[in-house]
Amino acid sequence: LDDSHSTADTEILSQSSQERQTQWPEQFDVPNFSVDVEYRLRQANLLYLRDGTLLKVTKDLKHKILERLAETMYGFTAYPNNAQFEKAAAALINKHPCLQEKGSTSCCSGWKNSLKYKMANYRSKRRQSGCRDVAVNAGKCGGHSSPGEPANKNIKKAKKGKLNFLPNFPDGFDQTGLEDARKILVDEMQKRTPNGQLVKEKMDLTFALRRREVVETKPAICQMVERWPALFTEDQ
Incomplete structure (x- = not known):
């Protein structure tokens, strides 16, 4: 793989997201109303x-x-x-x-x-x-992009049955809190025998932060390995 290009797309992200959308059913069930x-x-x-x-x-x-x-x-x-x-x-x-x-x-x-x-x-x-999963797509043509920011023309909208494109941060956490959790993950992965349960919990917790990095900054594989070493383990 060429590290100069990002191939960190949806497929290599952890499949244990805190926020998923269910696959479209064969038969659509009309919900109960009020x-x-x-x-x-x-x-x-x-x-x-x-x-x-x-x-x-x-x-x-x-x-x-x-x-x-x-x-x-x-x-x-x-x-x-x-x-x-x-x-x-x-x-x-x-x-x-x-x-x-x-x-x-x-x-x-x-x-x-x-x-x-x-x-x-x-x-x-x-x-x-x-809600970031629709906000990012609304800015594709520039109509809802932040002032001074270019339109998100290269961003694809989420497809059915896949993870939310840009899920919101978990309740009670901001970017600083999730970045702290990421650092704990990095430290844990440097141990001879990382705590598997701790790694899973922190990977689940930081999914939204990881997804945002992939979508908005398009990091190279080498950067992803450095920042998210647990992502490239067999369990993930």
Whole structure:
């Protein structure tokens, strides 16, 4: 390997992240909504089964349904593709047939399009609250980059089933605290027989710091070996 180029990508990172996204399921399960929404849908479904009447969805009801769906989808991926939006929308009307749409061949194209907009809004909320996994991708074109910083054009967005692209630091830890944990790791790895449990705990704890280094500074392999020697052990 040429140390002058960074090849420290997702594959060589520790697989024991504190913050993961679950792989997209074969069958999307529509989550339970609030008690009020569930009651309204249950009554509307009974009416639909009786005489085929579709529910006239109010703006407030639609907002609550889409918000809950977006939250659930985000647990799988921050960037659903077209097929995943289709599956989520289809699952919604299958579970709640009263929500089917007239004039649509799929009976849910409107829900699918609304989900796309809601998902974009949900990512914006996450970004504004400081979630790095979407903030880094929002700056790809420069629109959300910090003043004076170039657009992150070379950064790829996270893919389904993979680790969050830039997970937030663990609760109660800042960069200084995680850097201290990294130094403990380095000291431990210099011992003849490192404490395996301690190494695992510190590697889990410092995953977000390690990931941020890889994404933002693109270090060479030699630098990664120096700063994260435990990363290149068999256990990791």
